[in-house]
Amino acid sequence: MVLVPTAYAPSSNNKTSSWRTTRPVIDYSKCTRCMICWKFCPDVAIGVTFGEKLDYPNERFSKLEAPFINYDYCKGCGICASECPFDAIDMVQESEM
Amino acid sequence: MRAINKNWSIMTGNEAVALATKLAGVKFVSAYPITPQTAIVEKIAEMVANEKMDAKFIEVESEHSAMASVMGSELAGVRSFTASSSHGILYMHEMLNWVAGMRLPILMAVVNRSIGPPWNIWADHSDTMTQRDTGWMQLYGESNQEAMDTIILGYKLAENKDILLPIMVMQDAFTLSHTSEPVEIRDEEKVREFVGEFNLPFKIDINKPMGYGSLMPPDGPFMELKMDMKKSMYSGVNKFIEITKEFNETFDANFPGPVEGFMMDDADYALITLGSISSTAKHVVRNLRNQGKKVGLLRILLYRPFPKDLVINYLRGLKGFGVVDRSSTYGPFGSLYMDVISSIYGKLDIPAANFIAGLGGRDLRVVDFEEMFMRIMEGEDGEIWINAGVK
Numbered sequence: 001m002v003l004v005p006t007a008y009a010p011s012s013n014n015k016t017s018s019w020r021t022t023r024p025v026i027d028y029s030k031c032t033r034c035m036i037c038w039k040f041c042p043d044v045a046i047g048v049t050f051g052e053k054l055d056y057p058n059e060r061f062s063k064l065e066a067p068f069i070n071y072d073y074c075k076g077c078g079i080c081a082s083e084c085p086f087d088a089i090d091m092v093q094e095s096e097m
Numbered sequence: 098m099r100a101i102n103k104n105w106s107i108m109t110g111n112e113a114v115a116l117a118t119k120l121a122g123v124k125f126v127s128a129y130p131i132t133p134q135t136a137i138v139e140k141i142a143e144m145v146a147n148e149k150m151d152a153k154f155i156e157v158e159s160e161h162s163a164m165a166s167v168m169g170s171e172l173a174g175v176r177s178f179t180a181s182s183s184h185g186i187l188y189m190h191e192m193l194n195w196v197a198g199m200r201l202p203i204l205m206a207v208v209n210r211s212i213g214p215p216w217n218i219w220a221d222h223s224d225t226m227t228q229r230d231t232g233w234m235q236l237y238g239e240s241n242q243e244a245m246d247t248i249i250l251g252y253k254l255a256e257n258k259d260i261l262l263p264i265m266v267m268q269d270a271f272t273l274s275h276t277s278e279p280v281e282i283r284d285e286e287k288v289r290e291f292v293g294e295f296n297l298p299f300k301i302d303i304n305k306p307m308g309y310g311s312l313m314p315p316d317g318p319f320m321e322l323k324m325d326m327k328k329s330m331y332s333g334v335n336k337f338i339e340i341t342k343e344f345n346e347t348f349d350a351n352f353p354g355p356v357e358g359f360m361m362d363d364a365d366y367a368l369i370t371l372g373s374i375s376s377t378a379k380h381v382v383r384n385l386r387n388q389g390k391k392v393g394l395l396r397i398l399l400y401r402p403f404p405k406d407l408v409i410n411y412l413r414g415l416k417g418f419g420v421v422d423r424s425s426t427y428g429p430f431g432s433l434y435m436d437v438i439s440s441i442y443g444k445l446d447i448p449a450a451n452f453i454a455g456l457g458g459r460d461l462r463v464v465d466f467e468e469m470f471m472r473i474m475e476g477e478d479g480e481i482w483i484n485a486g487v488k
Binding site: 002006010011018 | 258259309321325
């Protein structure tokens with residue numbers, strides 16, 4: 001039998017994060033939950049926390065759903081950090097993590 | 098004596114191919130017409146419309162789509178076929194790689210035609226030579242009989258469970274595709290039995306969804322898949338010899354196999370050719386033999402995988418040989434010449450000339466082959482263009 005490029009597995013098994021060199025990190029104390037990063041992520045690697053509320057100096061914001069980064073699929077392009085109007089996303093070298 | 102109980106007919110190469118797909122039990126055909134392949138598509142469409150062939154025929158808007166749709170049908174486990182020429186082959190280049198990499202044993206008839214510019218519709222092997230690295234096996238036929246037989250042999254070879262690779266079956270534009278010759282029509286029942294049922298081991302199953310050719314990172318088995326393709330392809334040489342033997346026994350036929358040596362046994366000088374020009378070359382070999390010159394001809398029928406060991410065996414003991422390339426590729430030499438020379442490197446030390454001839458359908462005449470033999474007998478080597486120059 002020959003080797004065939006087929007798999008009984010969803011393509012979500014392909015963790016494309018392996019080629020990331022810089023990692024976006026969200027500072028939730030600055031994040032206003034505007035979700036612009038979620039809109040711009042070209043790899044759908046930014047999700048929304050459901051139920052989980054995150055700390056924010058302003059109590060009104062801390063009750064809202066927040067964006068989170070799925071590090072299994074984030075390739076580190078930095079578009080989220082570039083688009084964030086509040087500079088709440090930092091790109092950190094993977095080698096420093 | 099052989100011919101008495103046989104079903105002979107006069108037909109063109111295109112008709113022979115179309116009829117062969119019916120005999121082989123092809124169930125799905127998708128193609129886009131292009132000169133000089135159009136008659137194949139027309140004939141199949143006619144047979145399907147008249148219910149003489151039990152198959153589905155889909156018209157598409159391009160060759161890229163034609164190859165994509167046979168890829169889909171083949172994945173569904175249906176024996177599929179397409180045909181094209183020239184710029185059509187170039188247009189489906191991306192899908193050719195996909196089909197081979199997915200290990201789908203599709204057959205495609207190619208009527209070899211030149212690549213423009215300038216616009217030209219005549220015989221030339223440049224179209225398929227540019228596709229020799231796509232993972233498709235390539236068979237170059239010499240006659241209309243071979244146009245029919247290579248389709249039948251081709252399905253059996255391609256669908257072998259240790260091979261599972263697509264095959265291009267070639268014939269030269271007009272010289273074969275539009276010229277009528279006697280062809281023995283193989284018995285349909287025997288052909289079905291010879292080719293067998295088609296069972297794709299990994300066909301699409303809606304109850305068991307699978308990813309086909311999805312993303313593979315560098316540490317995934319990407320290299321291993323390519324390695325396995327090459328292994329399967331080169332096991333195809335011996336498999337082709339086996340299948341040829343079985344074919345000749347089943348049909349009382351005379352199919353040559355991967356290479357054909359013509360008067361090579363005691364030859365001192367030889368030419369290596371592909372396709373229909375070999376017939377003229379054989380005629381010249383016979384003439385020169387009558388004049389006492391020990392010459393021969395080696396015809397390569399199976400070009401991919403390249404049957405290097407067979408070629409070495411035929412060339413051993415020669416004093417000189419020439420390789421005729423009927424294609425314009427822009428490496429240091431012609432494609433076939435480079436394959437032959439790299440195969441014999443370090444094993445044989447024989448002067449070898451590379452003749453570039455017959456581009457864009459330019460006639461290869463008896464005098465041209467005589468000139469080639471004369472030049473190799475004089476010990477010439479390097480690249481020599483035949484019957485070309487400012488006119």
